[in-house]
Amino acid sequence: MFIDTHTHLFVEEFNEDRNIVIKRAIDAGVEMMLLPNIDVDTVEAMHQLARAFPTNCFPMMGLHPGSVDANWETKLETIRTHLFSGKYVAVGEIGMDLYWDKTHIEAQKKVFRTHIEWAKKLKLPIVIHAREAFQEIFEIVDELNDERLTGVFHCFTGTADDAAKIIGYGGFKLGLGGVLTYKNAKLDESLKNVPLEYIVLETDSPYLPPVPHRGKRNESAYLLHVAEKLAEIYGCSLKQIEEQTTKNAVELFQLGN
Numbered sequence: 001m002f003i004d005t006h007t008h009l010f011v012e013e014f015n016e017d018r019n020i021v022i023k024r025a026i027d028a029g030v031e032m033m034l035l036p037n038i039d040v041d042t043v044e045a046m047h048q049l050a051r052a053f054p055t056n057c058f059p060m061m062g063l064h065p066g067s068v069d070a071n072w073e074t075k076l077e078t079i080r081t082h083l084f085s086g087k088y089v090a091v092g093e094i095g096m097d098l099y100w101d102k103t104h105i106e107a108q109k110k111v112f113r114t115h116i117e118w119a120k121k122l123k124l125p126i127v128i129h130a131r132e133a134f135q136e137i138f139e140i141v142d143e144l145n146d147e148r149l150t151g152v153f154h155c156f157t158g159t160a161d162d163a164a165k166i167i168g169y170g171g172f173k174l175g176l177g178g179v180l181t182y183k184n185a186k187l188d189e190s191l192k193n194v195p196l197e198y199i200v201l202e203t204d205s206p207y208l209p210p211v212p213h214r215g216k217r218n219e220s221a222y223l224l225h226v227a228e229k230l231a232e233i234y235g236c237s238l239k240q241i242e243e244q245t246t247k248n249a250v251e252l253f254q255l256g257n
Contacts, residue, residue, distance in 0.1 A: 002030045003031075003033075003250070004034065004220040004223050005152065006154050006204050007203050008205060009021065010042060010046040011042065014206065025220035027221075028221040030224070032057075032058065033053075034090070035049065035050065036062065036090070036092040037060055037063075046059050060089055061088045062091050062115055063076055064094070065108050066100065068107050069104060083122070089253045090127050091118055094128060095128040096133035099132040105136075125150040125151040125152065125252050128154055134158055145169050151252075156174040156175055159190055164193065173199060174199050176202065176230065177208055178208040178211075178213075181225055182211065196248075198248070200248050201227055201230070201249075203222055204218065210225040
């Protein structure tokens with residue numbers, strides 16, 4: 001069994017064929033799909049999907065940094081209410097994104113810190129979105145990291161030094177998706193000193209489709225292309241990738257508990 005640790009199958013891009021897409025993933029061996037929340041208005045669709053596929057789809061709760069705007073305090077209170085009253089596999093998708101807009105950088109930092117404190121209280125891992133913001137995120141994690149903090153740096157695109165820093169925290173994994181298959185990504189260089197025990201697989205559907213599906217909508221079944229590329233980089237069998245990354249995900253997200 002493969003686990004897609006990061007897929008937004010509840011968004012409108014899948015409204016026409018969502019059940020077909022999920023069946024295609026399951027048929028491909030991707031039997032578990034973890035759903036990171038985005039904003040307050042995506043919560044209900046995510047919950048509906050998790051209810052429809054209770055043994056395959058598992059929700060997270062958090063406010064995506066791209067959704068941190070002038071109304072962030074009200075949004076965060078709504079997220080808190082859901083998080084502390086529901087059952088979730090992680091606090092996510094959270095973090096910082098300075099690619100599109102730096103207007104709310106201080107608010108993004110506050111929201112990220114708040115999510116981390118909640119995760120520690122609830123003993124849940126965090127799922128970090130880090131775009132053009134590795135240093136800012138590292139500063140906060142450096143300050144708040146302890147034995148209670150675990151998680152994944154989703155869509156890892158950093159350097160070998162960034163990978164070493166993340167592994168050094170003790171409780172974190174690297175989430176690898178379609179970018180791994182892009183020629184210019186050079187992620188094989190970044191991973192040269194990273195043991196497989198620190199890697200989980202993801203798609204970030206409907207975004208970042210792997211080769212040979214670039215330019216199309218991504219979906220969880222395409223996780224196998226990422227796994228195949230990882231097997232090539234590590235010089236091991238697809239079966240080894242499947243077994244180790246699944247074990248990593250089950251342990252990190254406490255799946256089956």
